[in-house]
Amino acid sequence: MDVIAAMSETDIPVVQGPTRQAFIPLLEAHREEILSVKRKTFKYGAVDRQQLDVYYPPVQNRSASGKHPVLVFIYGGGFASGERIFPPPLDLCYVNLGAFFAKRGIVTVIPDYRLVPEVKFPEPIEDIRDAITFIVKYSEQVETEDNIQADFSNIFVMGHSAGSIYTATMLLYPNLLSREIRTRIRSAILTGGAYRFSPEIPAAAAVPFLQLYGSWEQLLEKMPATLLERATSEALEPFPELLVMASEKEPPMIAPANLEFIAALNSKIGQDVPFSIMKGHNHISPHWALGSGQGEEWAEEVTQWIKTRSGSR
Secondary structure, three states: OOHHHHOOOOOHHHHHHHHHHHHHHHHHOOHHHHHOOOEEEEEOOOOOOOEEEEEOOOHHHOOOOOOEEEEEEEOOOOOOOOOOOOOOOOOOOOHHHHHHHHOOOOEEEEEOOOOOOOOOOOHHHHHHHHHHHHHHHOHHHHHHOOOOOEEEEEEEEEEEOHHHHHHHHHHHOOOOOOHHHHHHEEEEEEEOOOOOOOOOOOHHHHHHHHHHHOOHHHHHHHOHHHHHHHOOOOOOOOOOEEEEEEEEEOOOOHHHHHHHHHHHHHHHHOOOOOEEEEEEEEOOHHHHHOOOOOOOHHHHHHHHHHHHHOOOO
16 A cells, blocks of 8 residues: 555644554564664653653664764654654654664654643753753763764754744744854754744644743744744854755645745845655655655655765855
């Protein structure tokens, strides 16, 4: 069965369950291969949600010379759900992503972060910042664990959905990133994100937004589109090179929101931001596809994006 070709719906609650169920057996067939990639857990903060996993390139996939690029992946989940390793039978999701990129010679980091309603803005974004700060501060410990050289001076951050919103916010929110960390972020890859929100969205969908931001007034003040509009040139310097991606079968609001955000970025930072469509995919499927043998082309594009920019500055 060609799972990618069979996808047609776009509504996230409608596609989430069937998409997962379609990919579970495909990933299960590759369980041994996926789990063969070494993974090490580190604690970057005091609470249980402040942990991260590092996936190490297997020896046969390592570069003969030079350091390996570092990718930090920030998953989505509508601010209220998501974890770096799900319980069975979903337990290969995100592990497959870590293994996929590690097997392409990329040291891959997947942190957990705190979820609403237990936290308020900007605490989850501070978690993501702290996870990146941890791998930089303790880079020797991370490398020693598997006797590998990683290029922590050229970090790539990839978000999906809420993870893209958090990643964009981290880069745009004043004084959240230290200059030391900002200068180490070589590129951000934003997938499946929406960067402007309206009180017209259904009340049920608005609940996690209001739990995070506290009110619509605060949300409209702090959403990425507003932060970009108000950002000073000094605050945007340096700004990482961006790649923006969306699935072919995203909900109707996401593609226009991406194009609007890209136009604003082009105007504000003078960067010709590329926009790439993940063909055949819905909002949920891109990351479930990795390691399944289907629908992996978007991640090969990301791999090429990372490798052509590694160590280039």
